[in-house]
Amino acid sequence: MQRTVVITGATSGLGRACAGELAGLPEWTVVVAARDRARGAAAARALGGGASHVTLPLDLADLDSVRAFPAALDAAGLPPLHAVVANAGIQHRDRRHTTAQGYEATFAVNHLAHFLLLRLLLGQLADGGRVAIVASGVHKPQRLRNFGFPPPRWDEPERLAEPGPGSGQIAYANSKLANVMTALELARRIDTLRPGAGIAVHALDPGLMPETALTRGYPAPVRRLYPRLAPLLARLAPGATSAAGSGGQLARMVADPAYAAPPNGRYVELTRDGEPSPLARDPELAARLWSESERLVGGIS
Template identity: 45%
Template sequence: MNDPVLITGATSGLGLETAKYLAAEGIPLILGCRDPQRAEAAVQRIRAHAPDAGIELVELELASLDSVDAAVAELRRRKNPRLGAVVCNAGLQIVDRVRTSEDGYELTFAVNHLGHFALVTGCADLLAPGARVVVVSSDVHQGPRKSMGFPAPQWRHPRELADPDDQRDSGVDGRIRYATSKLANVYFTHELARRWHDRGITANAFDPGLMPQTGLSRGYPTVARIGFRFLAPVLIKVMPIARTVTRSAADLAWLVTAPELAGTTGKYFTGAAEVPSAPESYDEERATELWRVSEDLVRAARHVPPAERR
């Protein structure tokens, strides 16, 4: 792969470790990061692992569709703007209260789905045949049976999911919003695979498993965060769904680069294993509706008049 891989959320955790694997294979990288200082620190950590790594930075705040637009514009200004892959890795889980994005949308939905939707569709013409889109989802979209008791998603009309005034603010509700956003990731993947199949661009979803070493629990109470951190080695050993960040990153890098996956699209992977996603994730009407409403929400944030939104 000669064209660069764009990775969101690459300053820590899964995104950073995946970047290290790709850099070690000589693949050029573009890191989409919201914090310039943390981005520069990430570059140094990657180059400590792969000294000759080719790395570019683009400022990207997924909670702001203006920022997404600016990032896409910056990508287009590159001497060779083509992309070999986009890894939609960044995400957040909010459990303390309902929060709102810069555009007025519920923040979990805005970051975990809508920002990535705008980024990937905005880069559509930068992805040549053979390019790949990998969306980091989670088995929490499958409900408690597959997620060790994590609350199941509760799907509603996408406009309701995007509306912060239509949300409750308990910790359980925050986890439900997170699980629902991960289901949205799978719908987006399936619809993207259907729409771009004729262009030779693949789209697959990836479940990294429970990674207790990452910062996804940063929104939890202090006691819970500390306990989670100290128990991480034990959880990885005893919980079937728990995995190290390094192991998950190796699988994600494989999904981006493996020659044997060149024609694989619309699939769901847990680690390196292709498995079924939740039965409800195959609802094509929901996936199509999510795509259509997502387009409308993005256009509304750009203040496009309603008559021009179709």
């Protein structure tokens, strides 16, 4: 049976690697959901398969663009939607960057926009479909495994969405915690939102992939050094890997029967099931994030 997967952030790094894996399976049509038309088209072309893989416009820094996406997907006349991979992500050095709606960019792109996208696409997902949300080990307070990255400092969602002074790395860690909370909360609610559909929802910590473009907001010397350290880190550090390795894992979470529901709400660390942080597993915090995110995106409809 032919099926479609929507992947955010498939123009680069982990998303591109995942798209390449899925495009290699004959039944999958890949939609590269991209903010830049030319980069999206180049990424879709590079997947091969003639015109079967396509790009559609999606700027996660603008909720209006997110709202327009489901209709564009519908109009593209592709095979039934079987999977959504919420992968795109950004990391800034500070918290001053804003989106079209005036929200702090890291929280808004990594969490709020994906929250809205997933909620809007749920109705289009075929029975037995999959949702995979890319999170990160930095949502856990484990500095050593996270190579010194600061842990999250959770707050009311409204304050996390407010731009201002402060560390971009902490904003990133908070956004990744929001990704795990959303995956677990969606897994808890999925049978109410789509009764009997058997949709699987999981989260992935892909590990450290030093060769991706995630550090593009960092100073030039760091950007130059980081990819050079990549092969060494990938061999020596326990939480380090490559985009190709984790792209394969992300594709399995979408295509492999081993990740069909039940069970729902698995948190995979690199290739094995792991345990999200206690904060991520707190159902009250997650329910609050859920209702506040609905409010911040201006409602789901």
